[in-house]
Amino acid sequence: xxxxxxxxxxxxxxxxxxxxxxxLLLTDPDGEAxxxxxxxxxxxxxxxxxxxxxxxxxGLLGRDSRRSGPVRYRPTHDALVRxxxxxxxxxxxHEHVDRSEHGPILERITERxxxxxAGTFARETVARYVEESYSLLASRARVRQHLPALTSxxxxxxxxxxxxxxxxxxxxxxxxLFVCVRNSGRSQIAACILRSLAGPGVRVRTAGxxxxxxxxxxxxxxxxxxxxxxxxxxPKPLTDDVVxxxxxxxxxxCGDACPLVPGRCYLDWxxxxxxxxxxxxxxxxxxxxxxxxxxxxxxxxx
Amino acid sequence: MSRQEAxxxxxxxxxxxxxxxxxxxxxxxxxxxxxxxxxxxxxxxxLRSPTVSYHLRMLGEAGVVSRDPRGxxxxxxxxxxxxxxIADLLR
Numbered sequence: 001x002x003x004x005x006x007x008x009x010x011x012x013x014x015x016x017x018x019x020x021x022x023x024l025l026l027t028d029p030d031g032e033a034x035x036x037x038x039x040x041x042x043x044x045x046x047x048x049x050x051x052x053x054x055x056x057x058x059g060l061l062g063r064d065s066r067r068s069g070p071v072r073y074r075p076t077h078d079a080l081v082r083x084x085x086x087x088x089x090x091x092x093x094h095e096h097v098d099r100s101e102h103g104p105i106l107e108r109i110t111e112r113x114x115x116x117x118a119g120t121f122a123r124e125t126v127a128r129y130v131e132e133s134y135s136l137l138a139s140r141a142r143v144r145q146h147l148p149a150l151t152s153x154x155x156x157x158x159x160x161x162x163x164x165x166x167x168x169x170x171x172x173x174x175x176x177l178f179v180c181v182r183n184s185g186r187s188q189i190a191a192c193i194l195r196s197l198a199g200p201g202v203r204v205r206t207a208g209x210x211x212x213x214x215x216x217x218x219x220x221x222x223x224x225x226x227x228x229x230x231x232x233x234x235p236k237p238l239t240d241d242v243v244x245x246x247x248x249x250x251x252x253x254c255g256d257a258c259p260l261v262p263g264r265c266y267l268d269w270x271x272x273x274x275x276x277x278x279x280x281x282x283x284x285x286x287x288x289x290x291x292x293x294x295x296x297x298x299x300x301x302x
Numbered sequence: 303m304s305r306q307e308a309x310x311x312x313x314x315x316x317x318x319x320x321x322x323x324x325x326x327x328x329x330x331x332x333x334x335x336x337x338x339x340x341x342x343x344x345x346x347x348x349l350r351s352p353t354v355s356y357h358l359r360m361l362g363e364a365g366v367v368s369r370d371p372r373g374x375x376x377x378x379x380x381x382x383x384x385x386x387x388i389a390d391l392l393r
Contacts, residue, residue, distance in 0.1 A: 017308070083390075086387050086390070
C-alpha cells in the first residue's frame, strides 16, 4: 500500500459533502449515479461534479462514460474497503440496529456468500460483513424497502474488494452442480470427468436429492479404469445454497427435487442409474455422461 | 448519513490525512497487543520523539488514540470504538 496514496485519499474524503456523496453512491440501487441524480432536484450539479472528480482523481471513484448520456460514477474497491463503513456509520460507534425484521434473510445471504467465498473467508468473517453491511445500510431509513438486496450487494462488493486488497485471487469461476438421486453414481461420474477435462476456471460440485453413505464401488472401479481419478467426494444432500452458488445445474433423474433459482442454467440429462448394474453396463453410462460433459464444456468455455 | 455525522467524520479524516500519522496508526495497529511507545514509534519511523509525541497528541485530541501510562512508559493504542474504521482505512 502506498502511504502517500492513502494519505491523499484520506485528505480527499475529509469533507462532509464528499462523505455524504459516497454514502449516496453506496446505497444507490444501481451502485452508480450521475451528477444530477446525486445533486437532487435544484442541487448544484457543478459543485457535485467538482467533488466527484476530486474523489475520482485519487482512485476512489470510477467513471463510466461508455454509454451515451451523462457520466456515471461508481465507487472503486478502495472506496468500499477503506471508506465504506466510515461513510455510513459516521465517526462514532454504530448504534444498535434491530435486525429482527430481516433476520432470516440475512441468514440466507450469509449462507450464500459463505459458499461463494469458500476457501477465501471463514463463515464468521462473511457473517460479520453481512451483519455490518446491514447495520450500515439500515441506519438510512430511506432505503429500508430494498435493504436485503442492498445488503447482499454491498457485502459482496466489500468482501470481493477485501479479497483483492489482501491479494487473495478470487477466480471468476463457472460453478457447475451435478445432481442425481443418491449422489453416488451419475453425478459423481459427471463431476469426475468435468474436473479432469476443465481447468481451474470451472468449479464442480455434486449433490443428491436422497444421498446415500458412499459412492458406488462399481462406479469407482470403472472411473479408475478409465483414468478419471479425481474422486475425492462423499455423497451430500441437495440444498438451496449450493444451487444458488451454481451457474449450471445438471439434474439426472431428480429434476423435480431440485429447487429452481432464477438466473441459473438448468439442464436435465436422461441418463440411467448405474446402481446394481454390471460393469459393462456402467461403462456404457460412463461413455454417455462423458459425451454430454464434453458438450457442456464447449458451452461453458466457448 | 446526517450532516452532523458527516462533519464529525470529516474532521476525523482531516486529522488522520497525513502520511506520518497514517504510518503511526499502522504501526500501532500492527504492533503486539495493539500498543506502542513513543520511543519505539520514533525509532521505527526515523522521526524525532517530540514529533511523534505531537502527532500522537493530535490523534488523541481527535479521539483516535488513547494513552495509558504504565510505570515509566506511556503506551498508545487505538480507541476501541475507532478500531474497525481505522483498520478499514489501513487496508
